[in-house]
Amino acid sequence: MKVGYYPGCSLSGTGKEYDLSIRKVLEKLDVELAELNDWSCCGATSAHATNHFLSIGLSSLNLFQAQKQNLEELFAPCAACYNRMVVAKDELGKGTETAKKISALNNGESTAKVNIINIIQLFEKAGLENISAKTKMNLKGIKAACYYGCLLVRPFSITKFDDAEQPVAMEKIISAVGAEPVDWNYKVECCGGAHSIAHKEIVVDLSKKIIDDAVKHGANVIIVACPMCHSNLDMRQRAMKDTAAIPVLYLSEFVGLALGIDSKELGMNLHFTSTEPILEKVLVKE
Amino acid sequence: MRIGVFVCQCGENIGRTVDCPAVAEAAGRFPGVAYSVEYKYMCSDPGQNLIKNMIKEKNLDAIVVGSCSPHMHEKTFRKAALDAGVNPFLCEIANLREHCSWVHEDIVDATKKAIDLVRIAVEKVKKNTPLTPIRVPVTKRSLVIGGGISGIQAALDIANAGFECVLVEKEPSIGGHMSQLSETFPTLDCSQCILTPRMVEVYQHPKIKLLTYSEVENVEGFIGNFKVTIRKKARSIDESKCTGCGLCVQKCPIKKKAYNEFEENLAHRPAVYVPFPQAVPNIPVIDRTVCTYYQTGKCQMCVKVCGREAIFFEQQDEMITEEVGSIVVATGYKLYSIDKKPEESEIKGYGEYGYGKYKDVIDGLQFERIASASGPTSGEILRPSDNKVPKKIVFIQCVGSRDESKGFSYCSKICCMYTAKHAMLYKHKVHDGEAYVFYMDIRAGGKGYDEFVRRAIEEDHVKYIRGRVSRIYEEDGKYIVRGEDTIAGKPITIDADLVVLATAMIAQPNAVKLAQTIGMSYDKYGFYNEAHPKLRPVEVSTAGVFLAGACQSPKDIPESVAMASAAASKSLVLFGSDFLEREPTVAKVNESVCAGCFYCQKVCAYNAIEKKEIKDRKGNLVKVIAYVNSGLCQGFGTCNAVCPSKSVELIGFNDEQIYAEINAL
Numbered sequence: 006m007k008v009g010y011y012p013g014c015s016l017s018g019t020g021k022e023y024d025l026s027i028r029k030v031l032e033k034l035d036v037e038l039a040e041l042n043d044w045s046c047c048g049a050t051s052a053h054a055t056n057h058f059l060s061i062g063l064s065s066l067n068l069f070q071a072q073k074q075n076l077e078e079l080f081a082p083c084a085a086c087y088n089r090m091v092v093a094k095d096e097l098g099k100g101t102e103t104a105k106k107i108s109a110l111n112n113g114e115s116t117a118k119v120n121i122i123n124i125i126q127l128f129e130k131a132g133l134e135n136i137s138a139k140t141k142m143n144l145k146g147i148k149a150a151c152y153y154g155c156l157l158v159r160p161f162s163i164t165k166f167d168d169a170e171q172p173v174a175m176e177k178i179i180s181a182v183g184a185e186p187v188d189w190n191y192k193v194e195c196c197g198g199a200h201s202i203a204h205k206e207i208v209v210d211l212s213k214k215i216i217d218d219a220v221k222h223g224a225n226v227i228i229v230a231c232p233m234c235h236s237n238l239d240m241r242q243r244a245m246k247d248t249a250a251i252p253v254l255y256l257s258e259f260v261g262l263a264l265g266i267d268s269k270e271l272g273m274n275l276h277f278t279s280t281e282p283i284l285e286k287v288l289v290k291e
Numbered sequence: 292m293r294i295g296v297f298v299c300q301c302g303e304n305i306g307r308t309v310d311c312p313a314v315a316e317a318a319g320r321f322p323g324v325a326y327s328v329e330y331k332y333m334c335s336d337p338g339q340n341l342i343k344n345m346i347k348e349k350n351l352d353a354i355v356v357g358s359c360s361p362h363m364h365e366k367t368f369r370k371a372a373l374d375a376g377v378n379p380f381l382c383e384i385a386n387l388r389e390h391c392s393w394v395h396e397d398i399v400d401a402t403k404k405a406i407d408l409v410r411i412a413v414e415k416v417k418k419n420t421p422l423t424p425i426r427v428p429v430t431k432r433s434l435v436i437g438g439g440i441s442g443i444q445a446a447l448d449i450a451n452a453g454f455e456c457v458l459v460e461k462e463p464s465i466g467g468h469m470s471q472l473s474e475t476f477p478t479l480d481c482s483q484c485i486l487t488p489r490m491v492e493v494y495q496h497p498k499i500k501l502l503t504y505s506e507v508e509n510v511e512g513f514i515g516n517f518k519v520t521i522r523k524k525a526r527s528i529d530e531s532k533c534t535g536c537g538l539c540v541q542k543c544p545i546k547k548k549a550y551n552e553f554e555e556n557l558a559h560r561p562a563v564y565v566p567f568p569q570a571v572p573n574i575p576v577i578d579r580t581v582c583t584y585y586q587t588g589k590c591q592m593c594v595k596v597c598g599r600e601a602i603f604f605e606q607q608d609e610m611i612t613e614e615v616g617s618i619v620v621a622t623g624y625k626l627y628s629i630d631k632k633p634e635e636s637e638i639k640g641y642g643e644y645g646y647g648k649y650k651d652v653i654d655g656l657q658f659e660r661i662a663s664a665s666g667p668t669s670g671e672i673l674r675p676s677d678n679k680v681p682k683k684i685v686f687i688q689c690v691g692s693r694d695e696s697k698g699f700s701y702c703s704k705i706c707c708m709y710t711a712k713h714a715m716l717y718k719h720k721v722h723d724g725e726a727y728v729f730y731m732d733i734r735a736g737g738k739g740y741d742e743f744v745r746r747a748i749e750e751d752h753v754k755y756i757r758g759r760v761s762r763i764y765e766e767d768g769k770y771i772v773r774g775e776d777t778i779a780g781k782p783i784t785i786d787a788d789l790v791v792l793a794t795a796m797i798a799q800p801n802a803v804k805l806a807q808t809i810g811m812s813y814d815k816y817g818f819y820n821e822a823h824p825k826l827r828p829v830e831v832s833t834a835g836v837f838l839a840g841a842c843q844s845p846k847d848i849p850e851s852v853a854m855a856s857a858a859a860s861k862s863l864v865l866f867g868s869d870f871l872e873r874e875p876t877v878a879k880v881n882e883s884v885c886a887g888c889f890y891c892q893k894v895c896a897y898n899a900i901e902k903k904e905i906k907d908r909k910g911n912l913v914k915v916i917a918y919v920n921s922g923l924c925q926g927f928g929t930c931n932a933v934c935p936s937k938s939v940e941l942i943g944f945n946d947e948q949i950y951a952e953i954n955a956l
Contacts, residue, residue: 162696170642171631190764190771 008127009076009119010038011067013047013086020083020232022272026257027082027124029271033139033264034131041070041079048093049085050199058103064093065107068117078120080127082257084156084231087123088164094121095163123157124230124256125174126166133181141265143288144184149259150224151175151186152215153193154234169193175228175256182263189222191215196237205244212237213245220249226283227253240277252276252283262287292417293325295351296409297342297368299333299358301388306331308392310402314357317406321413325349334364339371346375353381353419355412357405359388378421380875380943385412407956414955418948424872427922429515430616431866433859434459436507436805439467440848441621441840441855443489448859449619450498454866457613458493459521460503464570465490467623471553471656473663473670475848476712477743483569483665490571502611504576510809511898513922514835515616515871525606527577528563532601535573539563539593539602548581551667555657557675558667563593568665577602617835617862620819621855622805624841626656627691627698627794639697641690643762644792650676651770652763652790654690655709662716672720674789677768681788684717685772686710686728687760692795692845693731699816703795704845707734710793711744714753726753727785729760729774737847756783763790796845809836818844829857837861876943877924878931884938885916891930891939892917899923900930 016024031038046052048063068090071079081087094117097104108115128136153172161169170193176186194215197208216238219227229235239253253276254262261271262284273280296318300306311329319327326349332338333356345351354377356368361384369379385408395401431454435446438460446458458465470490472482493499502523509520543561551560553567562582565575583590584604594602631646640646651674653661664670674681688706691698707730714726733755735741747753760774769786776783798817799805806813810833812820819842822830829837837858840851865871878891882905892900903918917939919930931941940946 168642171646190766 006035006130007037007039008122008130009071009074009079010040011044011047011071011079011081011086011090012040013044013081013083015083015085015232019236020255022275023082023232023235023255023257025270025272026255026261026266029266030257030261030264031127031131033261033266034135036127036131038080039074039076041067041076042074043070047081047083047086047089049083049089053089058106060089061093061096061103062107062110064089065097065111065117068094068097068119068121069111069114071119072114072117076119078122078130080122080124082124082230083233084123084154085233087121088156088159090121091163092160093117094119123166125157125178128178128256128260129174133177136178136260136263137181137183140182140263141290142263143290144182144263144286146286146288147184147226147283148187148224149179149184150189150219150222150227151179151192152196152219152227152229152234152238154229154231155193155195155198157230158193175230178256178260179228182260184259184263187219187222187224189218189224191218196234198233198237201233201237201241205241208237209241209244212241213248216242216245216248216251220251225251225286226259227251228256228259229253230256242278250278250282252278252280254280254283292323292353293349293351294321294323294413294416295342295345295349295354296321296324296327296413297333297338297345297354297356297358298327298329298387298405298409299338299356300329300331301333301359301392302331305358305387305392305405308395308398308401309387309405310398313402314387314405314409318355318357318409318413321410323417324413325351333358334367339367342368342371343375346372346377352377353383353416355383355385355409355416357385357387357409357412360384360386360390380422381416381419383412383416383419385409411952411955414951415948418945418951419943422875422943425875425877425921426870426872427513427515429865429869429871430517430614432456432613432615433617433619433862433866434507434517434519434613434615435619435621437467437621437623437840437842438462438465438493438501438503439621439623439840439851440469440486440489441623441842441851442467442619443486443493444852444855445619445621445839445859445862446493446499447489447496448856449862450496452859452863452866453498454863455498455500457500457502457519457521457615459505459507460501461506462566463504463526463574463576464566464572465493465501465503466567466569466571468656469848470567470569471555471663472659473666474712474716476708477737477739479712479715481664483663487569487571490569494571500613501572503572505611507805507808508610510618514833515865516922517615517618517835519613519615519618521611521613523609523611525603525608526574527579527582527603527606528575529601529603529606530572530574532599533574534599534601535565535575536598537565537575538596538598540565540575542592542596544590544592545581545583549578554660554667555654557657557660577604617837617865618809619837619839619855619858619862620805620809620811620831620842621839621851621858622799622802622842624796624845625799626654627797629654629690629792629794641697641792644687644690644760644790645763649763649765649770649790650674651681651788652792654792654794655706655713658713658791662713662720670720672717672724679788680721681724682721683725683785683787684714684727684789684791685760685770685785685787686714686726686791686793687772688728688730688793689759690792690794691797698795699797701795701816701845702734703793704734705796705847706793707732707744708737708740708847710791711735711747711753713791715747715751718747718751718753726751727772727787728753728755729758729772730755731757731759737849758783796841799842802842809833811836818842829854829861835865873922874926876926876941877921878919878926878928879940879942880917880919881938881940882916884936886936886938887914887916888935889917890933890935894929894933896927896929897923897925899925 048060052059545562692703758775839855
């Protein structure tokens with residue numbers, strides 16, 4: 006299987022280990038990644054907050070590029086990139102004034118046929134049975150709190166993927182590799198997102214609530230699918246008072262561990278909060 | 292033929308864009324027109340008198356009125372013609388208002404068109420023949436579908452007027468949702484106390500035939516002459532033998548297999564059960580899906596204890612046919628379910644409120660049962676999960692209603708009132724408890740309604756918070772309710788012990804199926820459509836069928852009762868005469884040329900085409916031809932259009948008449 010790959014800015018910076026683990030895991034699952042040529046910013050956060058035209062226009066550039074490369078599917082691992090792209094595709098499809106303006110600037114190109122998928126959908130395409138069959142390690146002792154955040158499943162009318170209020174798709178993958186997903190309350194709460202830079206205290210407060218709820222419900226690891234969520238939950242743990250340290254793993258890192266890939270190759274040494282406690286629980290299958 | 296033409300100015304409605312004197316003058320020169328005149332308001336008394344007088348004075352034998360649409364005043368002018376001794380079907384209307392003056396601006400063109408329209412009508416009326424209305428007999432009995440408060444009221448009103456009534460209820464007992472309620476707003480009188488006397492009255496009434504645990508399967512016929520097939524579902528109990536002693540119910544060993552529907556799943560019931568103690572009739576039903584006998588052939592405990600040998604395992608569904616003249620549809624509502632919906636459903640449900648996974652997040656009817664003295668907690672306010680008294684309770688209004696993204700866009704109308712009542716009942720029983728209500732607007736229109744809500748706020752100190760709740764989750768046995776107080780402009784979090792969702796009233800799940808069986812139209816939510824939203828609120832477009840209660844839209848008890856009495860009186864109007872008069876403009880088959888292809892039968896929307904056998908003198912079958920049931924025929928004319936041998940004629944609109952109109956152009 007071959008899919009287009011849009012790493013976005015985070016995956017070459019703060020989310021380096023997300024990129025590393027994706028490449029390693031997909032290799033094991035026989036998924037070939039074709040990186041988008043000359044990709045540009047997706048328009049998340051800054052453009053999204055200040056300029057609607059740019060927020061749609063920037064993502065549209067990438068969608069048109071994918072079309073040029075004849076890609077049927079474009080994989081956007083970052084939840085923010087994924088969200089911007091599906092929203093842009095939706096707006097182009099509706100033929101709004103913004104869409105017409107964008108089309109005029111792109112030689113009349115007006116619709117995006119490429120199917121945009123996130124990491125959960127990619128694993129679903131690779132096949133949960135396939136992943137399950139390739140699982141080498143015993144993850145029985147691991148209780149995972151799957152954290153979706155806000156962007157992965159919303160707005161539901163556009164993403165049309167899982168349930169916006171009670172999502173379960175990530176839990177199915179966790180179960181497929183033999184770990185136990187926990188039932189908890191904060192899986193779609195806000196982590197504070199990009200306020201991490203300007204209003205650190207807000208993010209610390211919000212992220213602490215998420216971590217506390219996961220721990221309270223018995224989780225020993227939090228699984229995420231967004232570099233922004235990861236940096237807030239992982240990096241900001243130091244600033245939280247009276248909070249138990251808990252490893253925060255990307256979904257790709259977790260699946261990588263299950264498939265028997267070395268934790269360093271997955272980039273797990275790059276986390277702020279030690280991943281050691283979870284590595285101890287990864288046992289060799291008897 | 293001596294034709295009179297009467298051109299109406301309709302004040303300025305026609306007169307402003309059509310030169311009426313010119314039209315009258317031109318019409319006067321048409322062949323066959325003996326007299327023509329224009330007048331300001333032809334529909335007024337002097338206008339009608341002008342027509343009547345001129346018919347007599349000028350010896351007219353047909354008239355054409357150039358006026359508004361025939362939908363408005365055709366009846367008026369035909370009556371005027373009849374009064375003056377001219378057959379009403381020799382009166383034609385030329386529509387000079389809706390088809391001409393209202394849609395054109397240029398007076399010259401509009402006047403030319405008006406003259407054409409009058410000429411067409413004149414040529415038509417020349418080909419008209421006198422017709423007499425069809426008379427059909429009326430069966431003076433009524434069918435009421437649904438045994439809730441609406442159906443009960445309608446049946447009692449019809450029966451008390453001296454006419455027979457068949458009341459059909461799909462559940463084992465009549466009473467409907469009202470029998471589940473604790474107290475009723477705005478007077479807080481006990482619901483069962485006011486309802487059960489009426490239930491008993493229905494049961495004892497000599498003019499009411501009660502069919503419970505029964506459903507309408509098929510409806511044939513037309514106003515005054517309906518033939519209804521009813522499926523009487525097998526109770527597995529011989530009704531003629533059962534005395535309602537209840538021994539079988541007590542002894543049934545199945546205790547936990549089935550939820551009690553009457554208690555809104557807050558309790559269990561045996562396999563053989565009576566829905567509630569005051570059920571009418573007080574005869575149990577065996578639920579075959581959980582009864583051990585139907586699974587393994589064993590047990591038969593009920594047979595052993597029944598002293599009357601009334602248990603009847605082999606009983607079959609029975610089909611009953613009833614002939615009635617009118618139908619009152621009072622099928623009621625269902626409550627929006629907070630559970631997760633199947634994917635194909637339009638309703639998305641509320642994941643943020645847990646899709647019903649929390650035991651102490653309940654709906655309005657469940658709270659009614661908890662508050663009811665006959666309910667699972669004997670009227671003590673206890674939460675379902677651990678039977679403890681909730682000290683803090685949150686009510687959320689508009690769940691499923693006024694919410695296009697999750698439910699429906701309409702207002703469920705009664706929730707503001709029942710939430711205020713719930714909060715009040717709670718405060719009356721748990722004095723140190725706190726009650727919060729999240730609302731969008733308070734809609735308390737009705738006699739004593741707003742005063743009732745104010746009483747909840749001012750006397751019972753219920754705390755009203757304007758805003759929506761974004762999430763509910765469980766934490767250490769509490770339900771964390773997070774919402775927004777839009778008046779304070781702040782987020783608010785309440786750790787509640789019990790949450791009650793004011794879920795919307797929605798249409799019955801099989802509402803559409805029944806609509807198709809009877810021939811009623813329904814809106815996009817499945818509520819039945821009235822014939823006119825203002826002037827015909829209890830009639831449907833099919834004649835002889837009337838609506839009562841929440842099957843038409845969300846309604847409270849007084850409104851449902853009023854509507855039921857209105858539907859009953861509409862039936863009684865029908866029963867006031869022995870015959871109904873119908874328009875004679877129906878289709879007729881020329882039997883000598885009909886080839887019996889029955890293409891007309893396929894296209895008729897009213898099932899009015901029947902088969903008729905033609906036999907010779909010796910009784911041998913010659914051919915089978917189409918026959919029009921004039922009681923069902925609506926004069927639609929599709930049969931006439933498709934007939935390959937041109938053997939169907941639409942009386943009053945036959946080919947000759949239509950061609951005359953076309954040729955006049």
